[in-house]
Amino acid sequence: MAQRFGFTVAARDGAARTGVISTPRGEIRTPAFMPVGTAATVKAMLPDSVRATGADILLGNTYHLMLRPTAERIARLGGLHRFMNWERPILTDSGGFQVMSLASLRKLTEEGVRFSSHIDGSKHMLSPERSMEIQKLLGSDIVMCFDECPALPADEATVAKSMRMSMRWAQRSRDAFGDRPGHALFGIMQGGVTRELRAESAEALRAIGFDGYAVGGLAVGEGQEAMFSVLDYAPGMLPEDKPRYLMGVGKPDDIVGAVERGIDMMDCVLPSRSGRTGQAWTRRGQVNIKNQRHQDDPRPLDEACTCPACRSYSRAYLHHVFKAQEIIASMLLTWHNLHYYQELMQGLREAVAAGRLAGFVAEFHALRGQGDIEPL
Numbered sequence: 001m002a003q004r005f006g007f008t009v010a011a012r013d014g015a016a017r018t019g020v021i022s023t024p025r026g027e028i029r030t031p032a033f034m035p036v037g038t039a040a041t042v043k044a045m046l047p048d049s050v051r052a053t054g055a056d057i058l059l060g061n062t063y064h065l066m067l068r069p070t071a072e073r074i075a076r077l078g079g080l081h082r083f084m085n086w087e088r089p090i091l092t093d094s095g096g097f098q099v100m101s102l103a104s105l106r107k108l109t110e111e112g113v114r115f116s117s118h119i120d121g122s123k124h125m126l127s128p129e130r131s132m133e134i135q136k137l138l139g140s141d142i143v144m145c146f147d148e149c150p151a152l153p154a155d156e157a158t159v160a161k162s163m164r165m166s167m168r169w170a171q172r173s174r175d176a177f178g179d180r181p182g183h184a185l186f187g188i189m190q191g192g193v194t195r196e197l198r199a200e201s202a203e204a205l206r207a208i209g210f211d212g213y214a215v216g217g218l219a220v221g222e223g224q225e226a227m228f229s230v231l232d233y234a235p236g237m238l239p240e241d242k243p244r245y246l247m248g249v250g251k252p253d254d255i256v257g258a259v260e261r262g263i264d265m266m267d268c269v270l271p272s273r274s275g276r277t278g279q280a281w282t283r284r285g286q287v288n289i290k291n292q293r294h295q296d297d298p299r300p301l302d303e304a305c306t307c308p309a310c311r312s313y314s315r316a317y318l319h320h321v322f323k324a325q326e327i328i329a330s331m332l333l334t335w336h337n338l339h340y341y342q343e344l345m346q347g348l349r350e351a352v353a354a355g356r357l358a359g360f361v362a363e364f365h366a367l368r369g370q371g372d373i374e375p376l
Helices: 047-052 062-067 071-076 080-084 096-101 128-138 156-177 195-208 224-231 252-260 270-276 308-312 315-323 327-354 357-369
Strands: 006-013 016-023 026-030 032-035 058-061 090-093 104-108 113-116 123-126 142-144 184-189 212-215 244-246 265-268 279-282 285-288
Touching (some): 006 327, 016 327, 062 123, 080 090, 123 128, 128 156, 252 327, 270 279, 315 327
Parallel strands (some): 184 212
Antiparallel strands (some): 113 123
């Protein structure tokens, strides 16, 4: 029988914890940041390069892959891991968020969502059962329930109606997923910023029973203060012995705040998207390499960073290749950003294990408060 999915908490510091998620394809150190490989690739990166930054797991996107090249084609070619040359764990989202945010001519019913592709206008139906089928065809190690994610702000009645349908869809997802040793199914808590709705959602998910639990419906326009206010209580409503995943987050200070509040897993397109738009994340904050101040600067993006961009290239060079629209600019800046994010996660894991998270967080904010290094 295949090794089953498991989660072990090794240490705690306040609400924060560090541990390991075990899968047949390898261990995932938590808290973990998952780079996003939307269309079976982390943009501007080779899989070995992503692994070299310290990533234990990648995220793939059900919506995008079902449209192109299709889950059926990927299955015929040996599954998503072989297709994209990544043999470690992969989590796939359910497609629900992208259907709401990208697709056109949507028709939402209890059955699911009928929509037109944003690529070519072709007609599709995505339901809990179809989402589970697609993710099985892909061979995902961690599968997400199909849910609806309304944009915030929204009135409480709208959020409540959406959440309750998502809970019915969660049961259908559980039924359709079945028993798949070595693969995990995560439920997704909804409820907006209303504590009572979050509690109702958590109770429904616990009654169904999942291998892990996500806090969904955040980072959708409510702002960091509101997000943190929900995270002050929401993770504690979910089972202690299962991983807790905050979907679609985020900026470095979002990540630090989420870990402080008990989150174990996160994902976001920000490191790679920022790399392609000339933005670099560093210990002292964000650097816009497009700025003229960098054109004669021989120093690295971050003097303490060991990524290839900082080890071998100057700000002046990065400024030049970005302005010249050379592909290497996206490659180097994305590598740097992913390296920084994984270095941040390693620092958080070590701080929790040593019981010094408060000091780590204080130093993180103090250093960022100093701003970027002064120009020459």
